[in-house]
């Protein structure tokens with residue numbers, strides 16, 4: 772049995788290009804269709820089967836996560852989370868935390884050993900980056916102890932500002 776604590780890391784990059792990761796998380800829409808940002812990148816790389824399989828599982832509600840195969844992506848699974856639209860889906864902090872919690876629980880139930888998250892809700896859904904970062908990292912840190920299969924959690928941030936903020940928060944939380 773692996774007794775090492777899971778590794779949490781932050782990198783700057785593309786969520787659709789994480790070939791060494793078991794499950795990648797989609798910042799989805801309720802209909803589980805392609806879209807802009809993360810959803811666009813993942814659906815484009817996975818192929819049309821991803822939207823087809825989503826059709827039978829949609830709609831999902833804010834804060835919810837569901838799991839599908841990853842098709843042509845280099846991963847085993849896509850875990851689709853519907854983040855809150857900031858200022859509309861309330862309480863947005865609780866709904867955003869629920870995305871990370873539910874995604875980790877689904878990963879654990881499917882024996883996933885590594886998972887990559889984008890910064891859910893911080894693009895089209897307008898969640899302020901600082902608050903979203905605090906919620907994302909806090910939620911992952913509190914949920915991980917009940918997920919013994921998961922050995923690596925990677926946050927994949929698209930832009931440098933987002934990456935720096937996640938990195939700073941991670942350092943503050945792990946080495947206060």
Ligand code: AR6
Pocket residue numbers: 784785786787798799800801804805806807808809810811812854889890891892893894895896897898927928929930933
């Ligand atoms: N890899 C990693 N991060 C990315 C990528 C990428 N390829 N592309 C964008 N980001 P968003 P949301 C960053 O809008 O706010 C969609 O159209 C981006 O800079 O993808 O949850 C869906 O269909 C931002 O920081 O997700 C939904 O309708 C973060 O990922 C809606 O947008 C999330 O941006 C979901 O909105």
